[in-house]
Amino acid sequence: MKRTLKLRALRKEDAELTWRWRNLPEVREFFSGHPFYVNPEKEEKWYEKILLSDSPNATFGVEVLESETLVGVTSLININFINRSAEIALFMGDNNEYRGRDYIRSLFLTLNFGFYELNLHRIYGKIVTTHKKLIKIYQKIGFREEGITKQSFFRNGVYKDELHFGLICEEYKSINY
16 A cells, blocks of 8 residues: 655644654664653654744654554754755654655655755764664665764663764755655
């Protein structure tokens, strides 16, 4: 079954679902944005902040068009309209047979929005160096390694290195995805 994904604004009613996702072990392990368990009240406060502002962060739900089912959350954070740059961050919800493909499609939707709708010049991010599968995805899409921050990510009693990567709009356009 082919699934079509789209970006959409998050809604208050999404909070219960995303709250559950943000507490999943696989999300907490690799998502650097917030290492703590999230309670419903904290998720509500986060929603209050993001629902009313698109700058300096733009956060979207990732939805399956055919079923109108929310499957992930994606963000462009620290949007800088002078330097025309932003950091990308995203996570997918419940693990299912489509999770990997949905992640890649969500990544492209977010990049398209950043480069074509916001006219950004550069999108960058960071990945824990132990997340080899995700690093390969970003490299395949065209992101280039820009450096490593040593022992900057602490999870489960261990410091880990973070890979910094970036993608320039012209390089992205040459991919023809």
